[in-house]
Amino acid sequence: MAWRDLNRWVRVAILAVVAAGIVVLLFTVVFPWVEQYLADPTLG
Amino acid sequence: MLKVVRFTGWTLITGGVLILLYLVYLLFFTNVTTDRAQQELLEEWSLEVGDPGEALPAEPVDEPDTDVEQQAVDPGSAYAVMWFDRPGSDEPLVHADPLYVVEGVTLDHLKRGPGHYPDTGPPGTPGNFAISGHRTTYGAPFYNLDDLQAGDRVHVVDRDGKEWVYEVTEQRIVAPTDVWVLESDPLGTGQPTMTITTCHPRFSAAQRLIVFAELVEST
Numbered sequence: 001m002a003w004r005d006l007n008r009w010v011r012v013a014i015l016a017v018v019a020a021g022i023v024v025l026l027f028t029v030v031f032p033w034v035e036q037y038l039a040d041p042t043l044g
Numbered sequence: 045m046l047k048v049v050r051f052t053g054w055t056l057i058t059g060g061v062l063i064l065l066y067l068v069y070l071l072f073f074t075n076v077t078t079d080r081a082q083q084e085l086l087e088e089w090s091l092e093v094g095d096p097g098e099a100l101p102a103e104p105v106d107e108p109d110t111d112v113e114q115q116a117v118d119p120g121s122a123y124a125v126m127w128f129d130r131p132g133s134d135e136p137l138v139h140a141d142p143l144y145v146v147e148g149v150t151l152d153h154l155k156r157g158p159g160h161y162p163d164t165g166p167p168g169t170p171g172n173f174a175i176s177g178h179r180t181t182y183g184a185p186f187y188n189l190d191d192l193q194a195g196d197r198v199h200v201v202d203r204d205g206k207e208w209v210y211e212v213t214e215q216r217i218v219a220p221t222d223v224w225v226l227e228s229d230p231l232g233t234g235q236p237t238m239t240i241t242t243c244h245p246r247f248s249a250a251q252r253l254i255v256f257a258e259l260v261e262s263t
Contacts, residue, residue: 031065
């Protein structure tokens with residue numbers, strides 16, 4: 001089934017879940033790593 | 045050409061969103077981490093030491109106690125509880141709640157709250173008892189540290205349940221390389237000293253705000 005064939009709200013729900021997953025990944029893995037990599041409390 | 049412009053535009057938008065999210069992470073999400081850690085430290089303290097409000101009352105000190113033995117504390121574990129007050133005022137000073145201080149000052153330790161510099165002495169002994177904490181991010185325990193004035197009090201309860209009271213003597217702004225503030229007698233007064241360090245100005249790590257205090261009361 002093509003993406004455009006999906007119900008509008010199903011597409012919105014899928015996008016919302018993907019966006020939430022990306023934010024969780026950023027906040028729990030990527031940003032802590034960036035902070036550690038910078039090795040300094042950037043904002044004090 | 046249009047594709048290049050579109051790609052550049054989306055790249056810039058994505059970069060901007062990532063930077064904004066990183067700021068949200070630093071300024072808000074890290075507070076959640078520290079609040080949770082402070083709650084854990086409170087529970088750890090209640091189990092192992094007791095209620096900090098029930099510490100033995102402090103009395104004016106003539107001679108510093110040279111017999112105080114420093115309990116070995118695991119890095120990252122609760123080392124002391126501290127709070128601030130201004131004689132004659134009931135308003136909270138610097139921070140609304142008592143701060144649970146951990147042993148150690150690495151990035152990971154300071155995520156849990158203010159940290160005790162392991163190379164400095166315990167509270168109440170001759171020499172320097174030094175604490176570091178974030179000015180912003182991770183609960184921002186020392187966001188308002190610059191509110192302290194000479195004469196304000198810093199209360200510290202150690203793991204033996206003893207309370208030590210230090211009186212603020214002065215504030216200084218120094219470079220991050222000015223590690224002399226952690227020396228045994230940084231001001232050359234010969235008095236038991238407490239040194240509190242944090243970043244300065246707010247939202248920058250370019251300098252350090254230092255508060256010096258002298259021991260005036262002990263249990």
